[in-house]
Amino acid sequence: MIFPCTTPCRSPRRPGMANGMLGRRGHPQLNRNGELKHLLTVEGLPRAVLMHILDTATQFVSVNDADVKKVPLLRGKSVFNLFFENSTRTRTTFEIAAARLSADVLNLNINASSTSKGETLLDTIGNLSAMHADLFVVRHAQSGAPYLIAEHCAPHVHVINAGDGRHAHPTQGLLDMYTIRHHKGEFQNLTVAIVGDILHSRVARSDIHALTTLGVPEVRAIGPRTLLPAGLEQLGVRVFHDMDEGLRDVDVIIMLRLQNERMNGALLPSASEYFKYYGLTPERLAFAKPDAIVMHPGPMNRGVEIDSAVADGPQSVILEQVSFGIAVRMAAMSIVAANNG
Amino acid sequence: MIFPCTTPCRSPRRPGMANGMLGRRGHPQLNRNGELKHLLTVEGLPRAVLMHILDTATQFVSVNDADVKKVPLLRGKSVFNLFFENSTRTRTTFEIAAARLSADVLNLNINASSTSKGETLLDTIGNLSAMHADLFVVRHAQSGAPYLIAEHCAPHVHVINAGDGRHAHPTQGLLDMYTIRHHKGEFQNLTVAIVGDILHSRVARSDIHALTTLGVPEVRAIGPRTLLPAGLEQLGVRVFHDMDEGLRDVDVIIMLRLQNERMNGALLPSASEYFKYYGLTPERLAFAKPDAIVMHPGPMNRGVEIDSAVADGPQSVILEQVSFGIAVRMAAMSIVAANNG
Amino acid sequence: MIFPCTTPCRSPRRPGMANGMLGRRGHPQLNRNGELKHLLTVEGLPRAVLMHILDTATQFVSVNDADVKKVPLLRGKSVFNLFFENSTRTRTTFEIAAARLSADVLNLNINASSTSKGETLLDTIGNLSAMHADLFVVRHAQSGAPYLIAEHCAPHVHVINAGDGRHAHPTQGLLDMYTIRHHKGEFQNLTVAIVGDILHSRVARSDIHALTTLGVPEVRAIGPRTLLPAGLEQLGVRVFHDMDEGLRDVDVIIMLRLQNERMNGALLPSASEYFKYYGLTPERLAFAKPDAIVMHPGPMNRGVEIDSAVADGPQSVILEQVSFGIAVRMAAMSIVAANNG
Secondary structure (H helix, E strand, O other), X not given: OOOOOOOOOOOOOOOOOOOOOOHHHOOOOEOOOOOEOOEOOOOOOOHHHHHHHHHHHHXXXXXXXXXXXXXXXXXXXXXXXXXXXXXXXXXHHHHHHHHHOOOEEEEEEXXXXXXXXXXXXXXXXXXXXXXXXXXXXXXXOOXXXXXXXXXXXXXXXXXXXXXXOOOEOHHHHHHHHHHHHHHHOOOOOOEEEEEOOOOOOHHHHHHHHHHHHOOOOEEEEEOOHHHOOOOOXXXXXXXXXXXXXXXXXXXXXXXXXXXXXXXXXXXXXXXXXXHHHHOEOHHHHOOOOOOOEEEOOOOOOEOOOEOHHHHOOOOEOHHXXXXXXXXXXXXXXXXXXXXXX | OOOOOOOOOOOOOOXXXXXXXXXXHOOOOEOOOOOXXXXXXXXXXXXXXXXXXXXXXXXXXXXXHOOOOOOOOOOOOEEEEEEOOOOHHHHHHHHHHHHHOOOEEEEEEHHHOHHHHOOOHHHHHHHHHHOOOOEEEEEEOOOOHHHHHHHHOOOOOEEEEEEEOOOEOHHHHHHHHHHHHHHHOOOOOOEXXXXXXXXXXXXXXXXXXXXXXXXXXXXXXXXXXXXXOOOOHHHOEEEEOOHHHHXXXXXXXXXXXXXXXXXXXXXXXXXXXXXXXXXXXHHHHOOOOOOOEEEOOOOOOEOOOEOHHHHOOOOEOHHHHHHHHHHHHHHHHHHHHHOOO | OOOOOXXXXXXXXXXXXXXXXXXXXXXXXXXXXXXXXXXXXXXXXXXXXXXXXXXXXXXHHHHHHOOOOOOOOOOOOEEEEEEOOOOHHHHHHHHHHHHHOOOEEEEEEHHHOHHHHOOOHHXXXXXXXXXXXXXXXXXXXXXXXXXXXXXXXXXXXXXXXXXXXXXXXHHXXXXXXXXXXXXHOOOOOOEEEEEOOOOOOXXXXXXXXXXHHOOOOEEEEEOOHXXXXXXXXXXXXXXXXXXXXXXXXXXXXXXXOOOHHHHOOOOOOOHHHHHHHHOEOHHHHOOOOOOOEEEOXXXXXXXXXXXXXXXXXXXXXXXXXXXXHHHHHHHHHHHHHHOOO
């Protein structure tokens, strides 16, 4: 097992939606001045902190559009991409973001490394901290691992969660918010629908927390009963099992990726059956507002959760999400790196 | 399959020598001003473009000899090494070339990545483009893949082919030309022999197109019937099956690597049998001009296609090819990166 | 086989402790001025050279503590991490050290590369040298491989041994010396005990040579007969099989990692049996001087060779070793890179 948790693991293994990791122990992400020291989850972050990240990202969108895409903010800082779970795509976004901030970036695929020699996770973290690391970007299959790391790493190290189990994927949630704000301006009058496998989705979790914190009055979850978690209503989410009904008059549609392993399992009869009821086609899209935008965290399963005519259509902002994602990650990195203690 | 080609793939799967990818659709590599925007193949490139790359490379040879091997030409640019086929050697040459141009370089082994999640090649390319990539260096087992990428990537992205199937390996062809010019001065009076498995060699293809474009009056192909493709004569190449005869009075000998998988297959009886007829020994080398140079793209099979006495002998310029290769790749990168639209 | 040694391999395959690689052929590491050109082993290096590395490292400790951890000493230099044997931890320390010296760093996992295509080690090295490499950091499972590389690479290339077989791990030896000097000031009055599997440990070999060269009057080796090599006494080392006795009044304890593959083999009955006799517990530690420091090269097997109460206790300097290791590697790299011929 990668994550032996010989240290008592205070975070629950399967965090419920309404009963997250935050409640029991204050703000592991904020320092004494209320500033973001780690970015572990969107849940429980004040609206002002979220807005500060989005506002900061705006400047980095300009950097990414410039001829020389480089600013010296993290020059001489060491960023370690600690990927306990393989994800070339996400790792690439953080690597390019760190490089454009002028940081030194090191990629560590930890599966292939010391843990195979029996070293504990915390010894690995202790070692990397001792190399004068400044920032750990952590991806881990187990929910709560970035918390454990943030609790135990040296005080000068900052942690950004790049996806942990089913729990959270805060930079994806934030880039989704950036994309929505870019197209819709304000959050206060929106209806946003999240469609698909919400039960297994850390993206959905982060989106829901961000949307409610930022004041979106109506958040909807659309999917089959087998793929929706209990407790959504307590978070202020309206649940729909009929997609046409759920999409009616929405401003924003966030499609979720259907994991391959779900498609022929106990939860779903088949991919084509899924597409029949929950695939986003042009016909279904017509139930939303005419200027609704379509989002997807990628990678897409074309023909499973989304039709190519929609994915490549005029309402799709899917590639913009990717672009804004670099800027949002640059913002998150530069903000946490500046906030000590 | 890596390369699903759901998008109709306009390039032929097995391009013939005389019937390449270029004929049917103009100049996918040049912009409206006739400048090199992508480097996909040597075939069909004007002589002036080839000479411009070689002339530019001369400056970078000096950079590589300097104490500080670094120029700021691609500072703030993002170069993605997209290797759909593993090749540490070639990837390293591009990585070091990009680093010496001050670019940010990201290596992506795409096999291990999103394609395994079912994402199409074009979605992967779309995503990376959206990260504000500037240059894709593409290696792919399938001929034509870099064309498909160049056709579909965003307008601000440039593509360099680092080897696609049996089709082309233009930077290898160009570094071979640089090496020849360095030692022989002019192309107009030379006899150049290419020896070995020309049928399966993208290097041979790129060399033949470059040599004929640059005005070499006599290009020879030497090899067994089973390893020479049809149509060589139409390209202006003289075919020899007897090596001694083919090497007579040549100025340049380009040896090709014999792939391991050919050695005991239907095409060849054995490696030692091959060496007996087509291995370059000191005795055979004596048929060439006394100042003939010996080239090889590497990695060499010593004792199969080339004798160590020749590989390490005074007429070998094999390691110089490697050195010039860095400069030629720096030239190609800096040229395409400067030519938009 | 990775290391075919078609070139006659002058270094012995299994170097004994008292009969190292150096004796027979002078100083492969020093240039004509007696300066360090390669760092292959601690054995035979003059005391002044060792002290110069330690003194230089002091400056880099400050760099690593600074806000911008970066100096331009190796700007425009190309450092190749040639890891013929996987070691993410060691590779990371060299990568971060090179990055903080502003070098361009390339990681090559050579197993997966050209050697699988049948290229010899020396052809690989020749190729990388021809790319204008400045420094090779070499990790190899076979003792002597870095020597072979240093002998055959181009004159402008420097080699640092990052661990070869059972032979040497000089930067680990040097960082251990740095740690000892940092805590104890002088070497002249110390008693140092090395505990565990000395037979298979390149770290132990490098430590013993460094300690004796630096003037430590008493070096002890503690372990079961099956894990201690012959010839230790000739090196001036006192041998103990009883741990309590061996630890009595020592100033420094260097614990060694017990390789997993030894634990249930012919050499040892079991891990718990080993811990019973040679595990460092608080009770055993009490036999040493009250201010004795505890070191370990990592990764630790907690509960096998060391108790967590000691590893995390006040006398442990294990994480400091890691920190100093970056500085020592920066020192070694910058020193060899400055010494030509």
